[in-house]
Amino acid sequence: MTKKHTDRGLADHKFYHAGQEAAFTEETTPGTPQTRHPAYRLAYRDTDFLLRDELRPVRFQLELLKPEMLLEEAGVGSTLVMYGSARIPAPENAERMVADATEERRPIVERLAANSKYYAEAYKLARLVSEKAIVEEGKRQFVICSGGGPSIMEAANKGASDAGSESIGLNIVLPHEQAPNPYVTPYLSFQFHYFALRKMHFLLRARAVAVFPGGFGTLDEFLELLTLIQTGKMKPIPVLLFGKEFWTKVVNFEALADEGTINHSDLDLFRWCETADEAWDHITGFYDLER
Numbered sequence: 001m002t003k004k005h006t007d008r009g010l011a012d013h014k015f016y017h018a019g020q021e022a023a024f025t026e027e028t029t030p031g032t033p034q035t036r037h038p039a040y041r042l043a044y045r046d047t048d049f050l051l052r053d054e055l056r057p058v059r060f061q062l063e064l065l066k067p068e069m070l071l072e073e074a075g076v077g078s079t080l081v082m083y084g085s086a087r088i089p090a091p092e093n094a095e096r097m098v099a100d101a102t103e104e105r106r107p108i109v110e111r112l113a114a115n116s117k118y119y120a121e122a123y124k125l126a127r128l129v130s131e132k133a134i135v136e137e138g139k140r141q142f143v144i145c146s147g148g149g150p151s152i153m154e155a156a157n158k159g160a161s162d163a164g165s166e167s168i169g170l171n172i173v174l175p176h177e178q179a180p181n182p183y184v185t186p187y188l189s190f191q192f193h194y195f196a197l198r199k200m201h202f203l204l205r206a207r208a209v210a211v212f213p214g215g216f217g218t219l220d221e222f223l224e225l226l227t228l229i230q231t232g233k234m235k236p237i238p239v240l241l242f243g244k245e246f247w248t249k250v251v252n253f254e255a256l257a258d259e260g261t262i263n264h265s266d267l268d269l270f271r272w273c274e275t276a277d278e279a280w281d282h283i284t285g286f287y288d289l290e291r
Helices: 018-028 053-073 091-100 106-114 116-132 152-162 195-204 216-230 244-250 253-258 264-269 276-287
Strands: 079-083 143-146 167-172 189-192 206-211 239-242 271-273
Touching: 053 189, 053 195, 079 116, 079 152, 079 195, 079 216, 091 106, 091 116, 106 116, 116 143, 116 152, 116 239, 116 276, 143 152, 152 167, 167 195, 189 195, 195 206, 195 216, 206 216, 206 276, 216 239, 216 264, 239 276, 253 264, 271 276
Parallel strands: 079 143, 079 206, 143 167, 167 189, 206 239, 239 271
Antiparallel strands: none
């Protein structure tokens, strides 16, 4: 049978796409009191409607879907997630940061500056892993993923960028401005309203997580990860905890086990690290990869 009309095939899409319908509306809708009222707007084009409290479940779904779809389209198979402080300076800025501090704040700033070595290790780890350029089943593996902000997050994205690789930034809307650092790949730079959805995306593709010294946010992300693995909600992956001196000062892990609120074996859910090479050795050993 000869097909006479190329737009009448059985597999052709018979409904207009949403963007086409929206364009039709803009082109053909007459200007009347009814059409000018917000009630007449297409629901998916009505920002005021989408921001209503009752639409929170829809916004949750959108924040789940958008990054998932774009990461899939970008060929990202798995990630190496890097958590850490937004305050620790790069080594080249540490001395000046101390010099500029007030006398009252100088002891705290000196501590931050002392931890600038972890900015360097985060950079080294991200660059080392990115240079491996591992591809399996046509997708890139161990793509660097950070919170997209400054400090340790910047070091992660910069390390990937300097290796000529793309990297992901999962930023969050905060009362104070937090712009993405300049090393995040633009089309892999995402912004979230909900912390819960952001944390979910950190772990959906994670095949290893490196945790550097940080504050409440880093603790939140780290402890949720441990909880997911401990309770069997997530399969074990390499969890690399950088800075034993820092972390044992702020969290008494052994005391939790001694008090019986966790098992001593739960302390094996993470691995202490001080250098990028140590971290990569553990990852390669876990997955039986070439060093």
